[in-house]
Amino acid sequence: MTRQKDLVQYLQLLYEQSNEIIFFLDREGEIVYRNSASYEIMGEDVQHQLDSALCHHCEGLTDENHLVTCEGCYLYSGVSDKVDFQLFMKLQDGTVKPYSANYQTLDYENDIRVLRLNNISNQMKTQQVLHQKMLTKHIMEAQEDERKRISRELHDSIIQNILNILVEVRLFKYLPPEELSEKTEQAEYLLNNLMKSIRNISVELRPSSLDDLGLLSALRSHFKYIGKNYGMAVLFESNIEDTRFDTEIETALYRIIQESVFNAIKYADVDTVDVTLMDRGEYLEVIIEDEGVGFDMHSSPRGSGLGLFGMRERAEAIGANVSIKSVAGKGTKIALILPLKKGGEK
Ligand SMILES: Nc1ncnc2c1ncn2[C@@H]1O[C@H](COP(=O)(O)OP(=O)(O)OP(=O)(O)O)[C@@H](O)[C@H]1O
Ligand SMILES: [Mg+2]
Structure with missing residues (x-):
């Protein structure tokens, strides 16, 4: 019996002192009780709490996949199981903050539900920084790959072509006049190929x-x-x-x-x-x-x-x-x- 009493007291303390925002709501979604942590959203005005429906502060909620509109709102869709989702709330100062939310029916007879919110702004910021870092790393890797590709292309196609032409041209001075014309044509052909390769690389980089x-x-x-x-x-x-x-x-x-x-x-x-x-x-x-x-x-x-x-x-x-x-x-x-x-x- 004492332990039961203790528990009630502890729960009372938890309700009053927790950073977690706790709303008890009736079947119309009106607030029946709220703890002081909720002041960050709705201020301290106790009178105001009665007509300050959550909807006035809500900026939308999300489940695992989608941004859910008001039509899918758990407050009115009579969810009997516990649901976890993410909620965006507009605070008194006009800023919008993300909260992880948990919603469940506590008292089925009187249709009393509890909505608990935890501000996750800091976690979201950390996540964004980590995400940004990962992207920067990916982008740098992609740039490096692109440089490797261009360097390989220059080496394999351009330098090889130039070497071929060089060999041909060097031979010119030893050629008898009757073979010169054929060899010049061959060199011309190789030069044309070289031009095409350079054009392809340059167009791929930025088409003029x-x-x-x-x-x-x-x-x-x-x-x-x-x-x-x-x-x-x-x-x-x-x-x-x-x-x-x-x-x-x-x-x-x-x-x-x-x-x-x-x-x-x-x-x-x-x-x-x-x-x-x-x-x-x-x-x-x-x-x-x-x-x-x-x-x-x-x-x-x-x-x-x-x-x-x-x-x-x-x-x-x-x-x-x-x-x-x-x-x-x-x-x-x-x-x-x-x-x-x-x-x-x-
Ligand atoms: N038209 C498509 N048909 C089939 N699968 C596709 C098609 N477009 C994209 N994909 C799939 O989507 C994935 C992501 O494509 P994305 O363009 O983002 O990357 P990637 O082409 O693999 O790499 P990168 O674009 O950096 O060379 C691909 O790996 C492939 O599995
Ligand atoms: Mg791709």
Whole structure:
């Protein structure tokens, strides 16, 4: 009996002194009791607590996968089991803070529920810092890989070609005049190959047509290159003609399309991919679609996984919205919407 009394006292102390915010709510979601930790959200005004419904402070909640709107709110959906989720609350000073939340019915007879909230701002910050560090590491590794690739390409293709030409040219002085013409032609052929290799590397790094002639032209020649070198037919449709956009926009769209098409080449197991780039007046619409093997967005990537991440970053940087949908066995669709500024200014 004494122990029971102690427990009640301890629970009372815990309720009063805990940093955890505790709300007891009735079936309408109105607050019946709240502890002093809740002052950080609603202030100390005791009178105010009666009509200060939680909804006034709530900025939305999330479960493992989604941002849930008010329609899915646990307060009114009569959840009988315990539920854990994350909640965003607007504090008195107007700032919004994240809380881990636990909600359950305590007293079934009177339909009294308890909602417990723990401020997780600090954990979220630490997590963000760790996430940022991991990304920086990934980006640096990717840059290093890219440098290795370029260096290898320069070494294997350019230097080898130059060496071949050098050997040919050195022989010129020993050749009888009748053989000179044939050998010169051979050297010319090798020089042409060398030029092509350098052009390919330089276009891959940054296509000059993107700056000089615009997006449509750069894309057309990129798709031609893809067809020739990778055997992938890109079925391209566009109505933008020679419209020019800001450099950041042209670069971002070019890189996003390039990455999506390369992904289709690497993973989709198809020989055609559809690309559309349409000016819809209010917005630009870009769709890259293949009917290949598809992939599950939640399982780990077959490659680095940085491409899709970079795509989202680039889209965000130019104010575009990108959606990536893939169904195993059916294919992959990347759709990007970029709102255009009014008054013809692009
Ligand atoms: N069109 C596609 N068809 C099938 N699977 C795809 C397609 N696009 C992407 N994927 C899958 O999604 C993963 C992530 O793609 P992402 O572009 O982010 O990285 P990556 O291509 O593997 O590496 P990186 O782009 O850095 O070279 C891929 O590893 C692949 O498993
Ligand atoms: Mg990729």
